[in-house]
């Protein structure tokens with residue numbers, strides 16, 4: 001097991017948002033985290049990367065144990081070194097060029113030499129098809145392009161796992177495809193990914209496993225195929241149906 | 255205009271300008287430097303939500319914004335000596351102008367910091383950068399650009415405000431005008447003249463502000 005989280009709990013203002021989540025990730029897994037709005041998907045990812053401090057829980061990463069509540073600065077740095085995070089709103093550094101967005105973490109975070117960082121950055125940007133825009137600023141890019149740069153920024157540190165929090169939700173429909181294509185390519189290359197998404201096509205066809213959450217708890221988890229074709233829980237069934245219906249509605253409106 | 259008045263104004267001009275350049279301008283620059291230092295510190299404390307200090311900062315802003323500048327000046331220069339704190343007029347003016355404008359500028363800087371999305375801070379953490387590194391390379395440059403117009407306006411209003419220092423015996427440009435006027439009784443002419451010199455100073459600053467705004471990196475045209 002590459003990564004395992006146990007008993008992740010989190011409350012906001014006394015309201016429980018995560019009620020003890022367990023999660024296992026094998027190397028090469030692409031896990032889609034599904035669930036209705038407010039079920040705690042974002043909070044779970046954020047806790048795993050210490051963007052949010054869990055109230056309790058532990059993380060075992062490459063056999064090393066971390067306390068999600070009481071981790072030290074050093075622990076957090078160690079975990080973040082092996083992970084990357086892709087946000088819904090890209091969160092690119094707006095005062096930096098595409099190239100600088102990718103090199104900044106390498107030169108300042110990882111203390112890499114400028115030339116080496118540049119080389120790695122260019123290679124990462126090539127992987128997402130953005131090497132032709134090195135000197136552009138984020139404001140000069142489309143949302144899809146910005147998200148691809150954000151993915152390149154994550155790739156640059158050579159992470160063992162990438163967390164995606166609804167990477168296509170902020171995008172215009174016609175731009176979603178280019179980002180999903182990059183993610184699919186990463187999946188094909190064997191990258192381990194944890195993806196919060198509402199893209200059922202991606203969950204069904206690209207992800208190898210599904211984790212379905214509701215109300216801060218895992219309702220069902222397992223291989224994608226089985227989840228979609230034969231969900232074990234009534235709630236999962238209802239969720240899949242509601243998504244398909246919503247999509248059907250969208251289609252008939254077009 | 256009669257010849258006597260014209261002669262007075264021509265005589266007064268180099269004196270006024272001299273005090274403007276030697277006193278008003280340094281007074282403005284020193285006060286503004288102090289104000290900027292205070293503003294950035296106060297804004298950063300509030301932005302980073304440092305516990306006790308944050309309350310101190312709010313208190314400071316509350317006091318400054320809720321009392322007149324003139325009263326603050328008089329309190330420090332005429333009042334504090336009774337409490338054993340004796341300042342010369344010029345340093346007293348620098349301290350009061352600095353702390354006064356600093357409170358307003360702190361709000362501008364804080365607003366500018368808040369306008370930089372927190373997501374960039376989180377993204378920085380995720381790629382292994384420290385809080386300091388992210389502030390220096392990402393947040394502050396963007397905030398500075400956003401705050402620049404407001405800070406320029408503060409500088410201009412401070413330049414004009416230094417005339418109040420005349421009331422605590424600082425011999426600056428305006429006080430010099432009143433001194434000359436005490437000899438020649440030409441209020442309309444002299445005060446118009448000194449107003450025009452202030453106007454010229456402010457026009458130069460406004461022009462520098464525009465130049466600065468153009469010069470500041472535009473990050474590909476985005477207006478933060």
Ligand SMILES: Nc1ncnc2c1ncn2[C@@H]1O[C@H](COP(=O)(O)OP(=O)(O)OP(=O)(O)O)[C@@H](O)[C@H]1O
Nearest residue numbers: 012013017035036037038039040041042043044166
């Ligand atoms: N910083 C916060 N402070 C207070 N409440 C929060 C905070 N972050 C999240 N919450 C609450 O926690 C709950 C779970 O939020 P979360 O964002 O994890 O849900 P989600 O599953 O990602 O939903 P969505 O699909 O809408 O993104 C929500 O009710 C949300 O309002």
Ligand SMILES: [Mg+2]
Nearest residue numbers: 041042043166
């Ligand atoms: Mg979410």
